[in-house]
Amino acid sequence: MMKLLIKNGHLIDPATPENTGMSILLEDGKVAAWFGPKEDLPTDCEIFDASGLLVAPGFIDMHVHLREPGQEHKETIASGCAAAVAGGWTSVCPMPNTTPINDNAAITRYMIEQARKAGLANVFPIGAITKSSDGSELAEMGEMKAAGAVAVSDDGRPVPNAGIMRRAMQYARDFDLPVIDHCEDKSLSSGGVMHEGRVSLLLGLKGMPALAEEIDAVRDIMLAHETGAHIHIAHVSTAGAIDAVRQAKAKGVNVTCEVTPHHFTLTDRAVEGYDTNTKMAPPLRSEEHRNAVIAGIKDGTIDAIATDHAPHHADEKALEYDRAPFGITGLETAIGLAFSELVHKGVIDLVRLVEMCSVNPARIFRLNGRGTLKPGSHADITILDPTLEWTYRNADSRSRSRNSPFDGRSFTGAAVATIVGGKVVYRR
Numbered sequence: 001m002m003k004l005l006i007k008n009g010h011l012i013d014p015a016t017p018e019n020t021g022m023s024i025l026l027e028d029g030k031v032a033a034w035f036g037p038k039e040d041l042p043t044d045c046e047i048f049d050a051s052g053l054l055v056a057p058g059f060i061d062m063h064v065h066l067r068e069p070g071q072e073h074k075e076t077i078a079s080g081c082a083a084a085v086a087g088g089w090t091s092v093c094p095m096p097n098t099t100p101i102n103d104n105a106a107i108t109r110y111m112i113e114q115a116r117k118a119g120l121a122n123v124f125p126i127g128a129i130t131k132s133s134d135g136s137e138l139a140e141m142g143e144m145k146a147a148g149a150v151a152v153s154d155d156g157r158p159v160p161n162a163g164i165m166r167r168a169m170q171y172a173r174d175f176d177l178p179v180i181d182h183c184e185d186k187s188l189s190s191g192g193v194m195h196e197g198r199v200s201l202l203l204g205l206k207g208m209p210a211l212a213e214e215i216d217a218v219r220d221i222m223l224a225h226e227t228g229a230h231i232h233i234a235h236v237s238t239a240g241a242i243d244a245v246r247q248a249k250a251k252g253v254n255v256t257c258e259v260t261p262h263h264f265t266l267t268d269r270a271v272e273g274y275d276t277n278t279k280m281a282p283p284l285r286s287e288e289h290r291n292a293v294i295a296g297i298k299d300g301t302i303d304a305i306a307t308d309h310a311p312h313h314a315d316e317k318a319l320e321y322d323r324a325p326f327g328i329t330g331l332e333t334a335i336g337l338a339f340s341e342l343v344h345k346g347v348i349d350l351v352r353l354v355e356m357c358s359v360n361p362a363r364i365f366r367l368n369g370r371g372t373l374k375p376g377s378h379a380d381i382t383i384l385d386p387t388l389e390w391t392y393r394n395a396d397s398r399s400r401s402r403n404s405p406f407d408g409r410s411f412t413g414a415a416v417a418t419i420v421g422g423k424v425v426y427r428r
């Protein structure tokens with residue numbers, strides 16, 4: 001079997017102290033051993049020289065949309081995985097809003113099989129909470145879990161009915177599955193296309209108030225407190241939702257949450273040019289909310305960075321702002337944004353970056369043997385160059401879609417190689 005030795009890198013494994021100059025041997029898809037700077041290294045293996053680079057446990061994107069089955073013109077599992085590994089992600093977790101919805105074991109198995117054929121990133125599907133994600137009847141969570149689903153969500157939609165959500169949490173708790181909610185009370189946000197505030201008023205666009213997210217987040221936290229289920233709030237974007245998570249964690253509620261790179265980078269001011277690649281749900285918020293997001297990242301309230309990669313065809317995004325679909329791509333810009341906006345601005349350090357992109361996603365989804373480089377764990381590794389200067393171009397994207405607001409943006413810091421199951425699947 002193939003052996004790969006990663007030499008001279010700076011290992012960042014938050015579970016163990018920092019290790020400069022360590023080498024790490026990968027064999028049979030697993031981390032086989034670590035070697036100190038003065039130890040004799042094995043010679044019967046391929047070498048990856050990681051001098052000057054950071055070697056981290058593989059990054060796991062908890063929230064993507066891969067569009068297969070059903071909308072392969074936007075993305076396939078293979079093209080999405082190609083974009084993932086080019087962005088430094090060794091694993092991605094696709095939401096169930098495919099066509100048909102991933103609300104049963106057959107579709108879950110199909111997604112995993114397509115990923116296996118592509119041979120790039122690992123795919124851990126998220127099953128639906130309710131059948132067809134229509135919010136009425138619970139899906140077969142146990143069967144989907146047995147097929148490989150790691151969580152349940154009706155993402156794209158909230159679960160509007162509190163009684164259904166309560167039963168979903170009781171059911172998911174018994175299967176030890178986290179419940180992920182896209183918090184958006186549609187009675188408040190319906191018809192809105194951007195954040196409700198001063199900018200929406202100036203632009204004459206209908207707003208989605210922060211309250212729509214906050215009311216659902218508070219409801220979910222109360223239900224999780226009562227049921228003992230694990231609630232994970234997707235893409236938190238408002239001060240009130242982050243504060244609710246902060247307080248709930250202090251009380252011991254089993255709640256976690258994620259943030260997208262666009263919500264820690266951009267504000268609703270980006271909508272001023274009516275670029276439909278600034279339209280997503282939840283919307284880009286005001287600077288006050290963005291500051292609350294940064295504070296939540298800094299104090300640990302926010303557990304993870306997830307892209308909410310949502311490919312759409314150029315023809316659809318070419319519609320006027322009101323009619324264009326919600327969502328942007330994100331797999332290839334996330335790590336550049338995390339370095340440029342968080343690490344280099346002193347919001348978080350490198351250990352915390354690895355926690356947010358690898359350790360915590362693995363913990364939240366119970367992915368045993370991932371989120372760590374300990375001998376015996378899966379040989380999924382993200383190799384990073386924190387000083388690399390580069391520019392993202394939509395035209396170069398591996399995704400089938402081009403709907404990123406970051407076309408032409410320059411970054412400092414990138415993933416430069418991605419290793420999955422001991423195999424180098426991407427090298428910049």
Ligand SMILES: [Zn+2]
Nearest residue numbers: 155156182234
């Ligand atoms: Zn969502």
Ligand SMILES: [Zn+2]
Nearest residue numbers: 095155156308
């Ligand atoms: Zn989503």
